[in-house]
Amino acid sequence: MPPDNGAFMVAAYVVTAAVVLGYVVSLALRLRDERRRARN
Amino acid sequence: MPDFLRGVVLIAAKDLRIEWRTRTAFVSALAFAVLVLAVIFFSRDPTLVSANAIAPGALWVTFAFATMLGMHRAFGVERDRHALDGLLLSPVPREAIFWGKWLGNLLFVAGIELIGLPVAFLFYDLPGWSRLPLVAVVVLLATVAFVAVGTLVGAMTARTRHGELLLVLLLLPFLFPPAVAGVQITARLLEGRPLSEVAGWLKLIAAFDIVFLALASLLFPATLDE
């Protein structure tokens, strides 16, 4: 009977997704701002 | 060659003389050392942790912070743009600037250490005063490269925003290998063990010294504006 540690798995997968998405969004926003400024 | 050596000594002497005028950094570093030694002494459960056991760690933490206090001071002088320019325009050879600053910093830190060591021996009632010279040598060996890195990083952070904080943050990771090695060697020496037992750690310090002395002196010119 494997140990009941699914909560840790969920936590890790959630944190990873959060960091990845957080950084992707941060980059996208900064790029959008910079491109806007380049056009003006 | 003699020009180079003279340049080194001149720059070191200049820095130390400026420091000696006010002595603020030196005195505050010493006071800080005493405070740290005291706090660490009282931070343990004396029935569980002997003063002997905690002394090496306390020593090295103290020296680390004292070193960093000294580093920032060393370049405080050059924070005025013209002081550094003056150095660059002087006939002192470029390479001598790094070694001169390094020597000045080293003597400052060595001063703290040479006073701090016997004080620590006293406060912690450490046995083996006969081992004090050997411990002093090890401490100095470990300090040498750390001061080189500090000189290099200090040159870069002297005139930046939040320079002190940046200096500490950048420098601390470089303290890890010499400090850990230093603590291990000091602990063994205080127990009266022979040097041969700590050969591995000594080799680590030696390698660290060689690599970072070379690297710091090679990279220092990149920190100077053309």
Added chain:
Amino acid sequence: MMTVERANRLARVGQVITMVALAGLVGVYVRALEYTPVERMQGLAQKIFYLHVPAAWATFLAFGIAGFLSVLYLWLKDRRIDLVAEASAEVGVALSIILLTTGPIWGKPIWGTWWTWDARLTSTLFLFLLFVGYLLLRGAVTDPVQRARFSAVIGVMGLALIPFIHMTVYLFRTLHPDPIILKPSAPSLPGAMLVTLLASFGVFTLLYAGLVTQRYALGALRELRLEREAHAAG
């Protein structure tokens, strides 16, 4: 030479790569969570492995590239090299956050402890601190050429430091062996698990590439704008 058009194009390429990588990440998630067998001894928590190990690879890739480019910059003095190093360092920070969080989350159920000062973990922690220091230094220096030079110096020093961190902890460990910690053995992975792991490696590498490309484009656009503003003012 860098132009706004080229930077924009790079940004778009980077975005495409990142989108593909994100889709791949979803695929890895589904595959790892649903279609990969559960490890009998370690349970579900073992699946963190499929994120943690590729994140480690990507983190050290980011670090290695930033370090190598620092050396290269000091030699070639091309500011574009500096911008790629900056991009790699920032992406590296994000990746090392993943590494340093999934690690303890994995460690607690498997090893019984959140943190252990072993050589790998300690080196990773210091790597993270060096990355952060590198980026903070960049933030504090205003002149772009000086910033590039200073960053390169710290980059080279940091690169040289990591092996010493590793050696220090290793030496400590061999002289002070740990009490037996329950460590997951590294057996040969059964086929299904290996495929998931390899897929994840691919996804993380692609993600790194896409993010660095975008971040580089961002850096280039910013530099170009600051140059324009300086010329207009001067």
